[in-house]
Amino acid sequence: MLMRRNPQLNAHGELIHLLSIEGLPKAVLTQILDTAGTFLSVNDRDVKKVPLLRGKSVFNLFFENSTRTRTTFEIAAKRLSADVINLDIARSSTAKGESLLDTIANLSAMHADMFIVRHAESGAPYLIAQHVAPHVHVVNAGDGRHAHPTQGLLDMYTIRHFKKDFNNLTVAIVGDIVHSRVARSDIHALTTLGVPEIRAVGPKTLVPGDLAGMGVRVCHRMEDGIRDADVIIMLRLQNERMSGAMLPSAGEFFKSYGLTPEKLALAKPDCIVMHPGPINRGVEIDSAVADGSHSVILPQVTFGIAVRMAVMSTIAGNQA
């Protein structure tokens, strides 16, 4: 049988694009996490910059809104000494009807070396990766409901930082899982890194049934889902992706699935609480928890820069 090579890897099994965590070997994920640890210490230097991407042009192509992800990619690229070009897509030629591949062809003619792509369509970064020149690298910064691999990796970095390893953990992912590319990337990463118990927690309308096939335990009661958890990953209720009445109301959701100090008491005493942001206080998470001692939401943001530096420098150093 003919095996199609993973389009993210070259013939030596090295990462050349980061499109999805699905299908990446454990060694590749671990290498990125280890490299991120090196870059975290760059923040402690007098000179908070290293020259690995000096002379390279990184284009931030955000077809969907984002503040945190776009900014942390920009900081990461600048810490690596790359030139960063942010395209305001809503006002660009795309709004005038230019196709995605024509946009890419034009930017490639401006000598782009790397594209950081966020797009509402699942698979858009794959399409771009298939059409760029061999020396150009693509990073998926979130595509539709499909994947958000750098968020998945920074979540893994955060878990490893606080829990040391993945071997005996119970991780609960809570909330709007059906719309969440973060949840999908986290589940693939947690599975590959060997987390024995992954729980998907939420109402039937937001937790798809096919998750059980991914080796995930589905819990529709919050209390069952977070009991004795080592890690709780809260997801944002995605109003902009929600069509039709999947939920009675935000208030009802908070009552059943919002993380309050009382519910958090069911988890392990040293449980960490994560959230990819932006948080909706009083919708999926209580302020007392978001700002409390279990919360590692702000360290996640800091780690995100180091993880994105690791991803960009890893793929830039590998040849197609």
Next chain:
Amino acid sequence: MLPLDAEWFDAESLYAELREGVRALLRPDAALVGIWSGGAWLAERLQRDLALSGGDKGFGVISSTLHRDDFSARGLGGTDATRLPFAIDGRHIVLVDDVLYTGRTIRAAVNELFDFGRPASVTLAVLVDRGGRELPMAAAFAAARIVLPATQKLSLTKAEDGSFAFSVRETA
């Protein structure tokens, strides 16, 4: 791997010469920094044998990875990290490495060092200088000077008991 002639190329006796060479180079306020990985092993042992200030962990380790000039061809490689347990501003730094060859690693390591501050001086001491310089770098002390074909890679190895040996690998 080719065994080198142990009679005259014994890493342990060269280390003893390096130790005395570094002792002579040390100024009162000097600090040792070893280049990862072979140089870091040497610095660790020199720190102990010369009973330098700061205790057994008082030496620095520097990685050349983030400043290498062949990054686009080689990629990141390992995940070695720089660790400097002291402020380097105004310090006299003795940089230690196992093998001095083209000088490119030294160039990258010195750049890395300067990301942390401005040392008063940087001096280089190595176990072996194998010639073949491509940059204007020189060691203030080398325990041995030899000439090897460009196809051979010379590197230090450390056994479980901490003793040093050399290995030579054909690269072509």
